[in-house]
Amino acid sequence: MSASVRLEAITQSFARRGRRRAALSGVSLDIEAGEFVTVVGPSGCGKSTLLDLVAGHTRPQRGSVTVDGVAVSGPGPERMIVFQEHALFPWLSVQANVEFGLRSAGVDPASRAGTAHAWIARVGLADAAHLHPHELSGGMRQRAALARALALAPQVLLMDEPFSALDAPSRDRLHVELQDLWRETGTTIIFVTHNVREAVVLGDRVIVMSSGPGRIMGEVSVTLPRPRVVESGRVVDLAQQVRGLLDEADQMGIAAPREGQDGYVTI
Amino acid sequence: MSPSSGALTRPEQDESSPAGHSRIRALVPLAGVAALLTAAWGIAAWVADALPGPTATVAQLWEMAADGRAGSILWRVAVFMGVSFAIAMVLGIAGGLAISMSRWADRGLSAYLAALQAMPTSMWIPVVAILLGTDVWSLGAVVTLGAVPAIMLGTRTAVRNVPPLLLRAGRTLGERGTSLVIRVVLPAALPGIMTGVELGWSIAFRSLVAGEIFSGALSGTGIGTVIARSRRTGDLTEMMATIVIVLVFSVVIDRWVFSRVQAHLRARRGLVDPGLPH
Numbered sequence: 047m048s049a050s051v052r053l054e055a056i057t058q059s060f061a062r063r064g065r066r067r068a069a070l071s072g073v074s075l076d077i078e079a080g081e082f083v084t085v086v087g088p089s090g091c092g093k094s095t096l097l098d099l100v101a102g103h104t105r106p107q108r109g110s111v112t113v114d115g116v117a118v119s120g121p122g123p124e125r126m127i128v129f130q131e132h133a134l135f136p137w138l139s140v141q142a143n144v145e146f147g148l149r150s151a152g153v154d155p156a157s158r159a160g161t162a163h164a165w166i167a168r169v170g171l172a173d174a175a176h177l178h179p180h181e182l183s184g185g186m187r188q189r190a191a192l193a194r195a196l197a198l199a200p201q202v203l204l205m206d207e208p209f210s211a212l213d214a215p216s217r218d219r220l221h222v223e224l225q226d227l228w229r230e231t232g233t234t235i236i237f238v239t240h241n242v243r244e245a246v247v248l249g250d251r252v253i254v255m256s257s258g259p260g261r262i263m264g265e266v267s268v269t270l271p272r273p274r275v276v277e278s279g280r281v282v283d284l285a286q287q288v289r290g291l292l293d294e295a296d297q298m299g300i301a302a303p304r305e306g307q308d309g310y311v312t313i
Numbered sequence: 314m315s316p317s318s319g320a321l322t323r324p325e326q327d328e329s330s331p332a333g334h335s336r337i338r339a340l341v342p343l344a345g346v347a348a349l350l351t352a353a354w355g356i357a358a359w360v361a362d363a364l365p366g367p368t369a370t371v372a373q374l375w376e377m378a379a380d381g382r383a384g385s386i387l388w389r390v391a392v393f394m395g396v397s398f399a400i401a402m403v404l405g406i407a408g409g410l411a412i413s414m415s416r417w418a419d420r421g422l423s424a425y426l427a428a429l430q431a432m433p434t435s436m437w438i439p440v441v442a443i444l445l446g447t448d449v450w451s452l453g454a455v456v457t458l459g460a461v462p463a464i465m466l467g468t469r470t471a472v473r474n475v476p477p478l479l480l481r482a483g484r485t486l487g488e489r490g491t492s493l494v495i496r497v498v499l500p501a502a503l504p505g506i507m508t509g510v511e512l513g514w515s516i517a518f519r520s521l522v523a524g525e526i527f528s529g530a531l532s533g534t535g536i537g538t539v540i541a542r543s544r545r546t547g548d549l550t551e552m553m554a555t556i557v558i559v560l561v562f563s564v565v566i567d568r569w570v571f572s573r574v575q576a577h578l579r580a581r582r583g584l585v586d587p588g589l590p591h
Contacts, residue, residue, distance in 0.1 A: 103481060131489040136582040137500045146496070150487035180583020197575045198486070 047113040047210055048080040048234045049124065049201035051100055058095055059259075068259030069095045072109075075253065075262065077236065079114070079201075083229050084237045084249030086288060092260025093238040097204045100236065101127045112181035113202060126195035127204040130211065132187035134179040134280035140166060140190045141175040147198045165193040169223070185216030189219070192224075196231065205237040218276060221247050225273045242292070246284045247274045254288055264291045328381020344570070365550040373554040382535070386558055389534040390521075397453045400516055401460035402510060408461065409509070410494060419469065426462040434459030434516060435523030442527070452524040459520040460513035467509015471502035503579045511571050518563065 058070040070092040077083050085093050098104045099111050102121040111118045113125060126147075134143045135216055144162035153161070166175045169189040171182075172212055195203060209217045225248065227234055239245050245252045246268055254263045266288050270280050351367050358366035365373070377383040412418045437455050445451035475498055481498035499506075525537035536555060543552040577584050 101485060103484070121489075123487045127481075127484075127485050129478060129482065131435070131478060133478045133499070134498070135479065135482070137503070137578075147486035150492070150496075178583060179580060194486070 047199055047201050048232050050079045051075075051077040051112075051202055051234060052112045052115075053096070054110045054112075056096075056099065056106045056111070057108050058092070058099070058104070067210075071259040073262055073263050074262065076111075077234060080232050080234055082235045082237070082248060082250045083253060084239060084245035084251070085253045085255060086239055086242055086245040087255030087260070087263075087292070088257050089240060090260075090276075091255040091257035093240075093255060094206050095260070097127060097206050097236065097238055099116045100202065101125050101204055119198050123147060124201045125204060126198055126200035126202075127206060128188070128195050128208045131205040132179065132184075132191040134187060134190055136179050136196070137138065137181045139176050139178055140171055140182070140193075143179070143190060143193045144197050147194060151198065161197055165197045166190070168196075169193045181307045183216075185220065187214065188220065191287050192227070192288075196227065196233075196304075199231070200233060202234045202236065205235065205301065207239055208237075210239065210241065217244075223274070224248065229272070242274045242280060242288050243285045246281050246288060247276050252284075252288055254291040254295075256292070266291070322576045329485075343564075344380070363549065365548075367416070369550050370553045370557060373550045377551075377554055377558075383554075383558055386539075386555065387536045389495070390536070390559065390562055393453065393534055394447070394456070394517065394521065397456040398460060400512060401457045401517060402464060405464025405509070405513060406468050406506060406565060409465040409506070410472060410498070411471035412465065413469045414494075423466070423469065426466050430462040430516070432467060433523070434520040438520075438524050438527045451501060452521070455512060456517045456520045457468050460517040460580040463513040463516055464506075464509045467512060468502065468506050469511065471505025472498055474505060502584060504575070504582065507571070507575055507578060513521075514566070514571070522559075 053073060053075040056073045057068070059066050059130055061067075073092070075095070075096075083171060086097060087093055097106065099106055100113070100118065100120045102125065117123075125213070134140075135146065138146065141159070142161055144166055145158050148158040148161055155246050163175065164170075169192055171186060173192065174182060174186060174190075179190070182190065190253040209220055212220070219242070224235075235248075237245075239247055246266075249268055252266045252268060254265060255261065256263045266284060268280070268284060271285070274281055355367050358364045359582055376384060377386075412422055434455055437458065438452070441451045441455050445454065479497055479501050480493070483493050488496055521534070521535065525534065536559070539551055539555045543549055576585070
């Protein structure tokens with residue numbers, strides 16, 4: 047189950063402290079059904095805004111967002127978002143968190159429990175189903191959040207830097223598992239990150255964005271066999287190429303902040 | 314065990330040990346302070362002649378317990394407060410949710426609610442007594458309305474402090490409108506709402522006793538009768554015994570209801586530091 051996503055000439059700005067700040071300017075993007083697309087760029091390049099638009103949390107000022115040809119008019123269970131911070135409900139156990147969306151969708155209690163259980167087991171949390179989010183490690187929380195999103199069988203899975211707060215070993219393991227989950231479910235994934243190697247490891251296509259205001263600088267298609275890992279030499283080579291695109295943006299006078307500065311890009 | 318370390322580790326013990334062992338240990342500081350207070354009271358009674366000492370009061374309590382007066386006061390206070398406060402909670406939480414949903418209502422009402430909360434509710438007693446008569450439930454109305462502003466404001470603040478991320482997660486998962494409020498906003502705001510409820514409880518209790526002082530048998534709990542009798546005879550023994558009864562009632566409600574609920578809410582949400590070692 048998957049859907050195509052089409053963004054056309056999106057322009058979006060926010061009022062912050064009384065001044066309007068452009069977040070996205072003339073962004074167009076075509077994503078095929080079942081594609082795994084990663085979006086990389088410095089903080090403040092409008093990556094998260096892009097996901098918000100597809101998720102239906104915000105509406106574009108100009109341009110249009112369509113999923114399978116239908117204009118997005120609000121949040122919907124066919125478009126799930128996994129946040130940077132797990133966003134699990136702290137008063138519910140992992141089991142109840144995963145069942146939450148199923149209950150909203152009107153699934154009856156018995157099959158709700160079954161579906162939730164299956165997804166919890168699939169992400170490797172079978173023994174932790176009865177625990178509350180605060181009793182889990184960071185990696186386990188993101189697994190639970192992933193199970194909660196996938197339990198609703200979304201056609202599009204939106205991921206907003208979901209692994210950026212994790213330690214490297216957990217992140218590497220989740221990279222491999224996410225590629226497996228994607229292959230099994232066939233869902234369209236839009237994965238936003240500021241980590242260039244992560245983008246190359248995960249995506250069929252890496253979209254490179256620049257900030258101030260956010261626009262698409264170019265894209266790099268990745269045809270390496272899966273599952274990929276960050277240490278692979280070819281991943282590192284491609285990451286250099288993506289890095290080059292970000293550097294170009296820098297030379298054009300478009301800010302792609304450097305390491306040590308606000309919103310730098312890691313490689 | 315020092316009282317401070319007991320206070321720090323108690324929530325964890327409540328969760329981890331099923332037996333009553335830690336529960337008894339948690340009562341040690343409580344009993345210790347009670348003993349200290351009783352000793353201070355004894356000294357005060359020894360200095361001030363008119364103040365009945367602990368011994369005389371306990372004898373009086375014994376007598377009141379034997380002839381059913383103590384039980385009757387406790388029972389009637391519990392029923393009166395229970396009913397009035399249940400109504401206040403429903404009104405306060407519903408009202409608090411309503412004002413946190415509407416910016417207009419919030420701007421219009423919050424200032425008045427804050428003023429009402431700060432104002433002694435007992436000022437309404439003469440008004441209510443004349444409007445509704447010296448009936449039990451006219452004081453009930455004062456007690457309820459005294460607690461409502463605190464609960465409303467507590468609820469409003471708690472709802473405002475709900476992390477926006479949880480609301481976004483709730484919407485993404487398919488909730489909106491009333492069901493978003495019931496399944497996400499309320500549970501997320503519950504610890505904060507409880508703080509408002511506790512404040513409301515103490516205001517309600519004050520209003521009750523104020524009503525008793527104003528007019529002997531207004532609430533029908535029997536406290537007013539005791540106050541009137543003590544005033545007439547100048548003998549404070551029965552009054553002190555009644556104060557002890559009310560104090561015990563308050564401590565029990567605080568320990569066995571409010572503290573328990575708070576500890577439970579906080580523990581489930583991971584707001585309790587499990588303490589060292591990690």
